[in-house]
Amino acid sequence: MKPTQAAWLFVLPALMAIAVFFVVPVAAALLMSVTDFDIYGLADLGNVRFIGLANYLRLVQTPLFWQALFNTLFFVLVGVPLSVAASLVAALLLNSPLARLKGLYRTALFVPVVTTLAAVAVMWRFLLHTRYGLLNYGLSSLNISPIDWLGNPHWAMPAIMLLSVWKNFGYNMIILLAGLQAIPADQYEAAHLEGAGAFTVFRHITLPSLVPMLLMVSILTMAAHFQLFAEPYVMTQGGPAQRTVTVLYLMYEEGFKWWSLGSGSAVAFVLFLFMFGFTVIQIQAARRWGTT
């Protein structure tokens, strides 16, 4: 057998699997989103009719869709900077030459990343309990009166952000730590010889070298934040007052609770467009920042 033929045998199984279970479904979802595919369509394709952009038009007239979009953008625009900032602080501390027991701390800070999201969401629901939750108990020692984290429309999404930062900051911490360790030591030495303070060093050496990595980390984190689903499903069921209904949660309800697979597909494509748009914006912004 020739090497070229062998090569195709090596890649074809994977390419076929990706084609059948990813590429075809993506194309099918685009088609579905312009049909009235519902529970009758699931039983018999003959019941499915082409309805053009009606799903999308109905969506933009649905207040819940705008609420879901707002909730998701709120989670992304506030949650991502918080999460990346927490990762950066942790990475800087771990990278400090003064730190001891680095391996131990690194592992401890990383542990939430590998835990099961659904399980820790169940746990956080109890930590956030208004009366018996340890978070409010801790706050009460600071003289802060109990907050109804998951029952108050203003606090539900911030509570989910808290869980999300706790669960995910370790991931970016590891990546940023690798970036920090890649900065040549002589740059720091030169700065010290010139008598630069800690903040000046951070501002003029550490931060500029870290920009490409910060960009990558925030793009990945943003993509993950757009896909918020399990936390509201487990902790709030979209409530209170629909303040934790995310775009993906809406897709799940449309598609798999009401079995409107056509409408659910339309929601999925809107999510994709937003994710794509925000990624492009971030890359452009970084390019502009990088050239000046």
Next chain:
Amino acid sequence: MKPSLAMVGVNAALAALAALTLFPLVWMVCASFMTPGEASTYPPPMLPASATLVNYRVLFADYGLIRQAFNSLLISLCATALSLLFNLSAGYAFAKLRFRGRERIFRLLLGALVIPAQITMMPLFFMLKRMGLVNSTPGVLVPWLASVFGIYLVRQYAQSIPDELLEAARIDGAGEGRIFLQVVLPLLKPIVVTLAVLAFMGSWNDFMWPLIVLTDRDMQTLPVALATLSREHVQDVELMMAGAVITVLPVLVLFFALQRYYLQGLLVGSVKG
């Protein structure tokens, strides 16, 4: 600031951060050993007054959670095997074998990473329903067959294999299949472990797709069963924490055992920008 003072500051900050991070997990374990109702008292207790295994017994004896634990294990093992089977050979071929359109196909694959997998869920569900695979183990496993990320991971690593080694094997008359099994795979061992750990943990922790596909409680995985139970048992803190411990424990053990490989995969996987 004196160096010693800065040192105390940095280490104290790290210790505080680590304590805050681990605290919820420690509480989860402690609460799982409390007697029912104990956690719902004020002030909230940190340690059980007298540790009991009653919650674990109730979960296994009354709710039969052993069934879902078995499902989770089976699904994760199969997902790991499938992921290795499909991604290793493809990743190696993209790195070391020549075929037409190799670079173009690979770029297309990377481009597909911007499409969120959730888009495929509705057509995939319909497809599986037609094939009679809804509510079945093969149905949950479909997304784990091959992944762009897995192929990318293996390709990055396989590129470091010297071409001379492969050429020498070819001159000795070894077929491509034998070269892959006897020369390449041993060299890929670290990335095989990495890929296996990532696949196992990823499929164990997966939530949305199993939630959609596995409608029957007897078929569900631990995370899905726990989420469903927790909706019905809002008051049973101790019971739910026992369920959470059972769900989290296997992946934590795996992580502590194979931490090095896991972190390596994370770093390779993230430098794709």
